[in-house]
Amino acid sequence: MIKPHLQSRFKPSLLSLLLLQSFSFAYAGEYAEFEPLLLYQNQDTQSVDLSRFNYGNPVPAGRYIADVYLNNKLRGRTELQFVQLQGQNNVVLCADSNLLNLLDLKETAFSTKRFEGDCPAFDERVTVAKSHFDFGELRLDVDIPQAFIMQRPRGYISPLQWQQGTPVAFVRYDANYYRYQYGDQHSQQIYLGLNAGVNLLGWSIRHRGSMSWAEQKKAPYQSISTYAQREIAALRGQFIIGDFYTNGVLMDSIAIRGVQLSSDDRMLATSIRGYAPTIRGVANSNAVVKVTQNGTLLREVNVPAGAFEIDDLFPTGYGGDLQVEVLESNGKKQTFSVPYTATAQLLRPGYSRYQLAVGRYRYANHIFKENVAQGSWQYGLNNFITLNLGTTLAKNYHSELIGVALNSAIGAFAANATFSNAYFTQLQQRYRGYNVSFSYNTKFEPTNTNVTLANYRYLSRNYYGLQDVIFSNSPDKSSVRVMTENNSYRPKNHL
Secondary structure, X not given: OOOHHHHOOOOOOHHHHHHHHOXXXXXXXXXXXXXXXXXXOOOOOOOOOXXXXXXXXXXXXXXXXXXXXXXXXXXXEEEEEEEEOOOOOOEEEEOOHHHHHHHOEOHHHOOOOOOOOOOOEHHHHOOOOEEEEEOOOOEEEEEOOHXXXXXXXXXXXXXXXXXXXXXXXXXXXXXXXXXXXEOOEEEEEEEEEEEEEEEEOOEEEEEEEEEEEEOOEEOOOEEEEEEEEEEEHHHOEEEEEEEEEOOOOOOOOOEEEEEEEEEOHHHOOHHHOOOOOOEEEEEOOOEEEEEEEOOEEEEEEEEOOEEEEEOOOOOOOOEOOEEEEEEEOOOOEEEEEEOOEOOOOOOOOOOEEEEEEEEEEEEOOEEEEEEEEEEEEEEEOOOOEEEEEEEEXXXXXXXXXXXXXXXXXXXXXXXXEEEEEEEEOOOOEEEEEEEEEEEEEEEEOOOOEEEXXXXXXXXXXXXXXXXXXXXXXXXXXHHHHHHHHOOOXXXXXXX
């Protein structure tokens, strides 16, 4: 028979349980001596060494995937490493590159002391920080003064945290059948379109093609585009190789078999994609700045005395003037407005878009021998002006584009002029021409009405596009015939 006093050899009292529950997991803390006898009702029982709890409930040494919070805001999830120092009972958090990159601190936040080994203690490496690790929640909280943190736009994610995605393959199709019959006459048509792709090792391979069939007329399968692309974070752009179309934002879109490097706005923080003006002002004291549009609060920030700048407003459709209110600590208020009307060609101050493509000209399934190149560049000079530049180059042809996009109190304007220089070998004649494109849009706030006017006009009879020259100069008579049937070998002069 088991004796009663042996049954209670390790029976914690209610008081001891409450005391244990009051401890939180921490890897370093102030020294506190704990009385082992509180765990036992029988004082004759051999005590247990609890010295490792003198600095709180310790974290076992090892690696843990945990959520990292900076000043109570989630920064992301990463692997944390805790190591036990030689000759000590407590463990320390390693200040490794994964954690430091996630926190995104200024150089002034780090100690100038030299550290040996690959695992300097976090509290010694970042002396301005206070940290606490919750082992049960796998959560690391770090508190650091705002002055030591890199200021990033809202929605910013470090490229080091970007993921390549999951390897996957897919095929999408679009098929339809059409039959027409009227009396003795009838016809039928079949169409099949394919969209397929593979994502693997950071590369995205894409293919689009189509095929159509009608009675007594069967068209061969046509490859619309087949290419491989990969993101280049350092250039905020995408690299493409294969058969593709240029974007056509400024210059005419052309089909190329070659390579392209172009910017990708999806790599920007969500708050700075698209156009929104930068707001600048001066606060005479600590103040609260509120930005509203059409009665909706867009942004509210606390600023110290002196000049301030707000450059991370989310785009808001067609726009509407922004109302800015600066409320000083002494109760004084100052207000002003910032014009805001958006167009597709307007960029934020200091931001740019670029595209550079080189290769051989392509038309349907035919690849021409002519090498071509196309480049474009847009740059936001300030809140009101965006500069547009572009060029298309080939043998016997070149064109240059210059233009601007304007944001004003009466609306947004965009105007581009393209100058062409085309040489036709069969005619032994060179033609120089130009075309001008113009667009305007605005918003009437009293009636909440958006107005968009687009006027694309080729003003010169001697303006020719790249396709006109390549088709005309091609020794392939079938291409010339297709060009003539499509009526493309003509000067552009229309509204």
